[in-house]
Amino acid sequence: MSELFDITQKRVLITGASQGIGFILARGLAQHGAEIIINGTHAERAEKAASTLHEEGFTVHVALFDVANAAEVQAGINHIENTLGPIDILINNAGIQRRHPFTEFPLDDWNDIMAVNQTGVFLVSQAVARRMTERRAGKIINICSMQSELGRDTITPYAASKGAVKMLTRGMCVELARHNIQVNGIAPGYFRTPLTEPLVQDKAFSEWLCKRTPAARWGNPEELIGAAVFLSSRASDFINGHLIFVDGGMLAAV
Template sequence: MVNFSLEGKTAFVTGASRGIGQALALALATSGAFVICASSRPGGCDETLRKIQSEGGQAMALDADLADADAVVKLAEDALSIKGHIDILLNNGGTIFRAPATDFPFDEWKNVLAVNIDSAFLLSQTIGKTMVERGQGKIINIASMLSYTGGITVPAYTASKHAIAGLTKALANEWGQYNVQVNAIAPGYIKTDNTQALQDDETRSAEICARIPANRWGESDDLAGAAVFLASAASNYVNGHILAVDGGFLAR
């Protein structure tokens, strides 16, 4: 049987306090992994820990500001110190800011890029180095439909998610020879805090659903299977791939 089990593995998930990150942390834990959950504030992952533990899983929490490069490196080092290694890194932590490009505040641009791409690189660099040394590891980045398209009034987010797609391929090229697989999941239109403005816009929401063959918004749980697949031995020959979980959105 294909091995989707994560028994004995240690996973590290950023942005695990709610939404997609919480759902994916729970999926990895229920597949057997010990999951280190990270959020931006102390106690941010308390609910996630409760959910994991109620399912019989094991987890603990860390916190750091992903916009602070020094804090991100320390976060990676702290995560590595817990079990001595990380088998699975899931870079999910992110933020979004909406404004027309003509009025987009540069401070917000820098913050979005710092959180969404700089932190993913620093975490991958610090933890990936140890994976290369051990000769095994899985890195999963969270991309977006805006890794493919431009979107409207989200220039920084779009730039960061295009960058995530490129970083995924660049790291896969360098580290594949060391049995480290680097892939990404590109969620479609998922019901989360980040998409609440779109959900609340009846016209825009209807336009989005009309383009999705599944004819509905996605739920965070819809991404669980893809995450477990990319984290497990089942995907050992999958590298540099961006897996769209979008209800068929890109097919239109």
């Protein structure tokens, strides 16, 4: 049975993996035997992340390119495939957030969010999928969000971008499943990370969150690793076009 979840020596490209959830997934998949390619745009940050994993005994590489830049994406994917080898698994994790009331939301911020969160997923997936279709094998995992289904104050463009990634996941499934490529999404709920620490320390917000979530707590980022291993492994070979909500039951509750 363990062979179903074996990802040993699988080559995994994770975008935006220098920090946060992307780095947690990189470490988690490496611990399960995968070869990791950390993507980012900040060389020092990416090299530091790779060095940390290397010191822990894992096989890791760095691929610097901007997911929202078509030319950089194509050059980056070509370099990986031609020098390191085939990308077996792609995790589209890179994303940004900006907060403003909807009526005052700056157009530049809207464009930045859409470029990274939506267009970036399209560009990287397209470049990688071209190679995967030739091999008739591959797995693509898109990091979605609770906001793929729900809205919240001041982040309407973010929700729009993550809703688009949900539908991109389903559309890609329809076109790529015939080539033995599985495309699924992981939709995290509220997780305790350095970026959310101010909300964690906000007593009123944390009390609301715990009451709103059936599990009655914040998530720990490591709790996303299981879903990533599952969707990266043979165990998910006939699962396609789905979102796994890792949210402590929040979406299920009114």
